[in-house]
Amino acid sequence: MAAAEENEERDRPSTSTGATSPDDYELRPMATGVREGATDIPSIDPLVKADSIVVDLESQPSTPPPYSTFSKRKVNFIIFMAALAGLFSPLSANIYFPAISQLATHFHTTPTRINLSITTYMLSQAISPTLYGSLTDTLGRRPIYVLTFLVYIPANIALAVQNSYAALLILRALQAAGAASVIAVGAGMVGDVVPRGRRGGAMGWFNVGPMLGPCIGPVIGGALADKYGWRAIFWFLAISGGVFLGFLVGCLPETLRAIVGDGSVEARGVNVSLWELARRRRRRRKSGLERVHSRRAERPKFRFPNPIAPLAILKEKDVACALLFSGVFYGVWYMVTASTSVIFEDKYGLNETEVGLTFLANGTGCLVGSILQGRILDWDYRITKARWEREGHHENEADGDDSFPIERARLRSLWWLCLCFGGGCIAYGWTIEKRVHISAPLIFQFIIGYSATSIFNTFGTLVVDLFPGRGSSATAANNFVRCALGAVGTAVVDEMLGSRLGAGWGFVVLIGVCACCSPLVWVVLRFGPGWRGERMRREREKANAKAAAGGK
Known part of the structure; x- marks a missing residue:
């Protein structure tokens, strides 16, 4: 009896109050x-x-569930694959630049007319993600990745064997239609698996891929064109795309939260990688069951792509202001990039390989900016969050808290980036105009690449934050504005350089246009939080009404 009482006393739970x-x-x-x-x-x-x-005890704050159940290693792998896929779009655009003069000679035309193939590429790059953006936010990330590469690879093969200027224009547009959407899909994947408190750094690493294109593309293109001719460029792209498609089909998991939730729901059909299928078979064999019971995703319903759906995002006032500001800067940056080969051939007498090497300055700046700005965005987020919490607020990220000033957090460091970009462009223009030693314009190209990429990453991360769960559609809208303005810039840059303005005053005028857009940032900071709150309340009311109607 005494032993029983002793065991009962020992098994009685203790509390944190220290009672005995x-x-x-x-x-x-x-x-x-x-x-x-x-x-x-x-x-x-x-x-x-x-x-x-x-x-x-019931009033104590509960620990929020993790944003994603994917392991850290798998999240890093997803970001790596998304970055690698995102490399193909800018790689296909920039690998082409050193061969412009060679193509002009082959097709018996002028470099200005060959630049029209860059314009058609940019226009297709602007439009095609709007077709895929709504699809990838409903059908999943994997199917759209596969579809885009099945368009991209044949387009490169056709470009490698064609002999017509008209075919060059058409096939370049088709090539862009296959390559352009990978950036929007990749940005959506990052939003699927990384919470916004760490999303800036994740987006920075993701953008290493797209920013690596301007860095290595012209180097590869210049070397291939110089040694094997311009056709080798497209054979290289076709083979590279085929190899990556094999890895994509075999290894990349589905991440769309509408299908797999936080990653704990099993995907089905084409949304499952071959590696995951093999893992499930091994698990069934070990368990001795024909099927291991687990949560499985519903098969996504096909909806005919609505290209207007991503563009409808532009009706939101805060998004329109942010993307217009970013798009103008993108247009100026692309004018610098697209004119590099012609400028350094004419001003400094370089060949294709040497011209390709000059792109390393801009590309390296883009690469450094992508990595550093991601860290700066996370740093700015933590500082803004700490100040906000000292004011008595509390963020509930899992529920899509619309009271946190995400605009202030993301745009905190924008001002000095704009100053670097403006100063770099003006100095670059005048060093080109005066034919200063080649090292000077290359240094300013590095500054331009660094600041431009940092600005693009800032607004790219912001639009993903503004539309949780619709990151691909938001990025498609961002891509549409940027590429449309980039196409305009590419079409007029040769005329600007050949006009009385020249490179010096020409870039001064362009930076003046950028400065005139600066009030748009103030509008986003001042009125953006209110507009965002109204939008999220409308979306919640719409979701509640849909749920009350039985989900129809």
Whole structure:
């Protein structure tokens, strides 16, 4: 009997109050709002120590569920694959630049007319993601990746064997239609698996891929064109795309939260990688069951692509202001990039290989900016969040909290980036105009690449934050504005350089246009939070109405 009492005393749970016997505790009725006399048994609060602070355990804040159940290693792998896929679009655009003069000679035309193939590429790059953006936010990330590469690879093969200027224009547009959407899909994947408190750094690493294109593309293109001719460029792209498609089909998991949730729901059909299928078979063999029971995603319903859906995002006032500002800077940056080969051939007498090497300055700046700005965005987010919480607020990221000033957090470091970009462009223009030693314009190209990429990453991360769960559609809208303005810039840059303005005053005028757009940033900071709150309330009301109607 004594042993039983001793075991009972040992097994009795202890509490954080430091009590040692039942006499130290008392039972207290809990205020539940039940009418007096409605029951003879009062509700009892958890045991609390007598004559001490009453602890209401139910009022303690619960730990929010993790944003994603994917392991850190798998998240890093997803970001790596998304970055690698994102490399193909800018690689296909920039690998082409050193061969412009060679193509002009082959097709018996001028470099200005060959530049029209860059314009058609940019226009297709602007439009095609709007077709895929709504699809990838419903059907999943993997199917759209596969579809885009099945368009991209044949387009490169056709470009390698064609002999017509008209075919060059058409096939370049088709090539862009296959390559352009990978950036929007990749940005959506990052938003699927990384919470916004760490999303800036993740987007920075993701953008290493797209920013690596301007760095290595012209080097590869110049070397291939110089040694094997311009056709080798497209054979290289076709083979590279085929190799990556094999890795994509075999290894990349589905991440769309509408299909796999936080990653704990099993995907089905084309949304499952070959590696995942093999893993499931091994698990079934070990368990001895024909099927291992687990949560499985519903098969996504096909909806005919609506190209207007991503563009409808532009109706939102805060998004329109942000993307217009970013797009103008992108247009100026692309004018610098597209004119590099012609400028350095004419001003400094370089050949294709040497011209390709000059792109390393801009590309390296883009690469450094992508990595550093991601860290700066996370740093700015933490600083803004700490100040906001000191004011008595609390962020609930898992529920898509619309009260946190995400605009202030993301745009905190924008001002000095704009100053670097403007100063770099003006100095670059005048060093070209005066034919200063080649090292000077290359240094300013590095500054331009660094600041431009940092600005693009800032607004790219912001638009993903503004539309949780619709990151690909938001990025498609961003891509549409940027590429449309980039196409305009490419079409007029040769005329600007050949006009009375020249490179010096020409870039001064362009930076003046950028400066005129600066009030748009103030509008986003001042009115953006209110517009965003109204939008999220409308979306919640729409979702509640849909749920009340049975999800129809």
